[in-house]
Amino acid sequence: MRARPFVAIVAARLYAELGTIEFTLLAALLVGMLAPQGLAGPIAFCCLAGIAVALAASPGRRPHLDHCEQSAPLFGRELARAKASAPCIAAVLTATAYLGAAQTRGGSGTPFAAPVVLSAVVACTLVALCAAIRRGLPRALYLGVAVAAGAAAYSIAAVAGCVWGELLFCAVAAFFAVRQYGEALARYDPM
Amino acid sequence: MPLLRMRDATFVRGDCRAGPITLDLQRGDRAALVLNSSREAAIAARLACGIVKASSGTVLIGDYDPRVQSVHCKRIAALVPHEPAALHAGDFSRYVKYRAALWNVDEANALRAAAVARQRLRSMHAAFALPLIGALIGNPQLVVLDRPQAAYAADMLALLEAKTIFFTHTSDVEAAAFGPFAPRARLRA
Numbered sequence: 001m002r003a004r005p006f007v008a009i010v011a012a013r014l015y016a017e018l019g020t021i022e023f024t025l026l027a028a029l030l031v032g033m034l035a036p037q038g039l040a041g042p043i044a045f046c047c048l049a050g051i052a053v054a055l056a057a058s059p060g061r062r063p064h065l066d067h068c069e070q071s072a073p074l075f076g077r078e079l080a081r082a083k084a085s086a087p088c089i090a091a092v093l094t095a096t097a098y099l100g101a102a103q104t105r106g107g108s109g110t111p112f113a114a115p116v117v118l119s120a121v122v123a124c125t126l127v128a129l130c131a132a133i134r135r136g137l138p139r140a141l142y143l144g145v146a147v148a149a150g151a152a153a154y155s156i157a158a159v160a161g162c163v164w165g166e167l168l169f170c171a172v173a174a175f176f177a178v179r180q181y182g183e184a185l186a187r188y189d190p191m
Numbered sequence: 192m193p194l195l196r197m198r199d200a201t202f203v204r205g206d207c208r209a210g211p212i213t214l215d216l217q218r219g220d221r222a223a224l225v226l227n228s229s230r231e232a233a234i235a236a237r238l239a240c241g242i243v244k245a246s247s248g249t250v251l252i253g254d255y256d257p258r259v260q261s262v263h264c265k266r267i268a269a270l271v272p273h274e275p276a277a278l279h280a281g282d283f284s285r286y287v288k289y290r291a292a293l294w295n296v297d298e299a300n301a302l303r304a305a306a307v308a309r310q311r312l313r314s315m316h317a318a319f320a321l322p323l324i325g326a327l328i329g330n331p332q333l334v335v336l337d338r339p340q341a342a343y344a345a346d347m348l349a350l351l352e353a354k355t356i357f358f359t360h361t362s363d364v365e366a367a368a369f370g371p372f373a374p375r376a377r378l379r380a
Contacts (some may be wrong), residue, residue, distance in 0.1 A: 002295060004292045004295055005292055005293050005295060007292070008288075008289050008292030008293055009293070012289050062277075063274060063276070063277070064276035064277060064278060064322070067270070067272055067276075067322070068289065068290060068293060068325070069293070070242050071240065071242055071265055071269065071270050071326075072265065072293040072294065073262045073263075073265040073266045073294065073329070074262065074293070075262060189204060189243055189244075190237065190242060190243065191202070191204060191207050191230075191233070191234055191237065191243055
């Protein structure tokens with residue numbers, strides 16, 4: 001994809017959701033200071049924040065951005081990558097704020113906490129994006145899958161103790177979620 | 192060769208239904224399509240610029256089929272939606288730069304052309320003027336106006352003087368404000 005439309009879409013989406021992002025960052029700082037230990041807190045909180053910012057990108061919330069993106073001469077996969085990047089950046093910033101706040105209170109106490117949390121958050125956010133362009137039962141199902149992806153990432157990393165397995169799982173889940181989102185956007189009908 | 196060709200183009204999705212619509216729009220022509228409801232008008236406008244795909248029938252925009260070549264269609268046709276954008280005068284340059292980036296056109300030229308267009312549309316509220324100015328940034332051959340505001344008809348027509356224009360309306364009175372049309376170009380679905 002050409003860099004210019006990509007940057008324009010990401011910047012416009014982040015600017016439009018500035019209020020939501022500020023709120024999640026402040027909440028992450030606060031929760032990170034209150035619950036600095038372990039992986040359950042950061043993964044659960046940051047995955048929920050990722051789902052929230054993904055749903056904030058639902059069609060209809062920013063009609064003029066939706067209209068510009070739908071009428072722009074871009075392929076579905078190009079649009080998907082750009083639209084997926086904005087919530088991922090917001091979710092990664094939230095996770096970074098959480099881990100930063102936790103670090104000031106003694107850290108999470110788990111080795112490789114940052115890559116584990118960041119990969120889980122990105123995978124969960126990307127799966128939740130597929131819910132953002134659907135309604136009714138499919139939306140609920142994708143939200144369930146997003147939560148399940150976060151839970152599975154936590155189980156692999158914290159319960160099974162396999163960090164590399166968790167990273168691989170999140171990479172595979174994120175890859176398929178972006179592909180699915182791209183295909184859904186290409187078929188998406190604004191009416 | 193028509194710039195826009197629709198042959199029994201129908202859109203059906205749940206409760207949403209529009210068409211069948213049949214029309215040919217030559218380069219430089221102006222056509223108005225009067226439909227029964229706002230939703231049908233919105234669908235017809237989006238069919239004409241390749242944003243939604245016809246469920247049956249054919250739509251060709253400059254010989255490209257939106258079902259397989261939607262990117263080419265979107266370079267030829269631009270939509271001006273009916274709904275005002277949540278934009279103010281202060282958003283002008285950010286909005287123009289954003290649209291210039293999406294259509295990958297030179298930013299400085301886009302800003303210059305948009306400033307001239309804004310000057311010509313100075314009586315128009317930014318919420319209506321910016322989508323129209325934005326639609327022209329990619330230099331489309333066909334401009335599709337979904338239920339445009341009759342109050343701004345003269346300003347809009349003056350700005351779009353050299354373009355091929357396709358309007359959708361929900362009443363003959365609204366359509367008349369944007370006339371006159373060639374007899375064959377005044378249609379009813």
